[in-house]
Amino acid sequence: MKSSSIQTRFGRRWFLGAGATLLAVAALPMRVLAAAMRPDSTFTATAVDAVINDLGGNAVDSDMIELEVPPISDNAANVPVVVNSKLPNTTKIAILVEKNPNPLSAIFYIPEGTIAFAETKLKVAQTGLVYAIVEADGKLYKKSMETKVTLGGCGG
Amino acid sequence: MAGRMRIRAKMSEEGVVDVKALMRHPMETGQRKDAEGNPIPAHFITEVVAMLGDRELVRAHWGASISQNPTLAFRFTGANEGDQIDFSYVDNKGEKGSGTVKIKAG
Amino acid sequence: MKKLIATILVGSVLSVGVIADDWDDDNPAIFFSEDGADMWLEPQGPNEVSLEECDLGLGAGVVEGAYAQLPRYFEDTGKVMDLEARLVHCMVTLQGRDADEITAHPYSLSGETGTEIEALSTWIAEQSLDMPIQPPQDHDAEKAAYTLGEKLFYYRAGTHDFGCSTCHRQSNTRIRLQELANLTTADGAGAAYGSYPAYRVTQGVVRSMGWRMRDCARQQRLPEMQLGSEASVALQVYMAVNADGAPMTAPTMKR
Numbered sequence: 001m002k003s004s005s006i007q008t009r010f011g012r013r014w015f016l017g018a019g020a021t022l023l024a025v026a027a028l029p030m031r032v033l034a035a036a037m038r039p040d041s042t043f044t045a046t047a048v049d050a051v052i053n054d055l056g057g058n059a060v061d062s063d064m065i066e067l068e069v070p071p072i073s074d075n076a077a078n079v080p081v082v083v084n085s086k087l088p089n090t091t092k093i094a095i096l097v098e099k100n101p102n103p104l105s106a107i108f109y110i111p112e113g114t115i116a117f118a119e120t121k122l123k124v125a126q127t128g129l130v131y132a133i134v135e136a137d138g139k140l141y142k143k144s145m146e147t148k149v150t151l152g153g154c155g156g
Numbered sequence: 157m158a159g160r161m162r163i164r165a166k167m168s169e170e171g172v173v174d175v176k177a178l179m180r181h182p183m184e185t186g187q188r189k190d191a192e193g194n195p196i197p198a199h200f201i202t203e204v205v206a207m208l209g210d211r212e213l214v215r216a217h218w219g220a221s222i223s224q225n226p227t228l229a230f231r232f233t234g235a236n237e238g239d240q241i242d243f244s245y246v247d248n249k250g251e252k253g254s255g256t257v258k259i260k261a262g
Numbered sequence: 263m264k265k266l267i268a269t270i271l272v273g274s275v276l277s278v279g280v281i282a283d284d285w286d287d288d289n290p291a292i293f294f295s296e297d298g299a300d301m302w303l304e305p306q307g308p309n310e311v312s313l314e315e316c317d318l319g320l321g322a323g324v325v326e327g328a329y330a331q332l333p334r335y336f337e338d339t340g341k342v343m344d345l346e347a348r349l350v351h352c353m354v355t356l357q358g359r360d361a362d363e364i365t366a367h368p369y370s371l372s373g374e375t376g377t378e379i380e381a382l383s384t385w386i387a388e389q390s391l392d393m394p395i396q397p398p399q400d401h402d403a404e405k406a407a408y409t410l411g412e413k414l415f416y417y418r419a420g421t422h423d424f425g426c427s428t429c430h431r432q433s434n435t436r437i438r439l440q441e442l443a444n445l446t447t448a449d450g451a452g453a454a455y456g457s458y459p460a461y462r463v464t465q466g467v468v469r470s471m472g473w474r475m476r477d478c479a480r481q482q483r484l485p486e487m488q489l490g491s492e493a494s495v496a497l498q499v500y501m502a503v504n505a506d507g508a509p510m511t512a513p514t515m516k517r
Binding site: 160162176178180182184188189190191196223224225227 | 288290292293296371372373375461463466
């Protein structure tokens with residue numbers, strides 16, 4: 001069995017010969033939906049207003065929501081979004097992409113002990129607003145930012 | 157190929173654990189076509205959960221507009237170095253994926 | 263595709279590496295690299311043999327540093343070969359597989375999530391991470407490949423009178439938001455050559471240098487450039503030699 005270690009960009013990696021087993025990725029029981037059911041119809045809604053309505057309606061603008069998206073990217077399939085809610089008792093963070101066929105991209109449920117922060121990557125169909133809709137103390141708040149998307153080099 | 161994850165969890169001196177997961181998943185919207193012009197069926201993660209033992213750290217409901225091979229990052233407190241975080245997800249086809257990581261100081 | 267899935271399932275059990283969890287980027291190339299590492303060890307073909315004895319230029323089974331010293335001349339084939347041509351050669355000679363079958367579908371098509379060549383290229387290139395790009399220029403054939411590569415670089419053809427040089431012979435230009443590397447300079451060639459294979463976000467898979475050559479030819483409206491062809495290899499030699507020892511950074515993440 002050969003064994004050698006190589007420093008790679010992803011960290012130290014050890015190579016073992018065939019037959020060695022990796023720490024098995026345990027098949028973990030899925031904690032099935034003890035919490036909120038996925039609101040499937042909200043995910044297929046086609047308008048921002050309809051989504052906000054489903055989420056609770058009447059979202060008030062708030063500067064206590066930090067929303068980061070790049071102002072422009074050549075890479076509309078992988079737009080990073082970061083939301084940090086300073087609103088006390090934040091329980092949900094939803095991310096909407098205005099000009100997507102189905103604006104609702106994600107809902108993050110924030111339990112106690114977890115910071116009201118979420119980060120992921122979005123597909124953005126065209127230049128438009130990205131919204132963070134935050135539920136805190138049972139009320140809805142919103143923040144939006146524009147992100148421009150363009151094609152990169154050779155259209156592919 | 158779907159089902160694989162890479163996760164890191166680093167705890168700061170102030171005890172905030174920064175967690176980031178990278179998941180291998182096509183996150184297919186259902187709106188694309190393959191080389192022959194046939195529609196590629198929708199195949200995307202619908203729900204992700206991260207647990208610390210019995211404690212739910214975060215749950216996310218996702219749509220198809222989350223990127224292919226997506227990342228998810230969140231932060232929490234009230235854990236110790238060496239504690240294990242368990243991630244699991246399910247997609248619209250009912251396929252599951254999971255991953256696990258131990259919190260490191262960092 | 264089924265074989266690929268079977269390979270991954272097998273691989274995830276007798277997997278090659280215990281990977282430290284101190285990574286710090288979001289590059290999905292890591293999954294492809296892991297697959298490639300597994301595939302290297304996977305017995306395949308009528309001979310039921312792995313690729314472990316494949317000679318990538320530094321001796322049978324030596325992977326570390328091999329990519330940074332390709333393309334190069336190989337005695338056993340009498341040709342200058344790039345990584346992909348060499349992999350196909352090993353698949354045929356060691357594993358007994360059919361060359362046409364392998365090269366019929368070497369790169370992922372729309373909606374596909376990774377091929378064997380893509381995964382192997384990713385892992386193998388990663389074993390040259392940070393090493394200087396130094397393809398040998400000792401053998402006459404290697405020097406001739408550079409000369410041919412340079413000639414092809416400047417050769418304009420096709421319906422649009424395009425050549426590689428059209429886009430890549432000058433600095434500080436771009437197409438929309440995409441910077442165009444000046445491949446005639448060490449900096450430009452080094453950054454470009456060293457950054458492949460790369461996870462292409464818009465493609466959702468890792469793309470190799472062989473794919474890049476083929477796709478550039480496609481975008482120039484030139485005939486399809488074949489994997490490991492004299493033209494593809496010559497152009498890679500041209501870039502790699504121009505890189506003049508710049509470090510490998512692959513696998514990277516690109517648009």
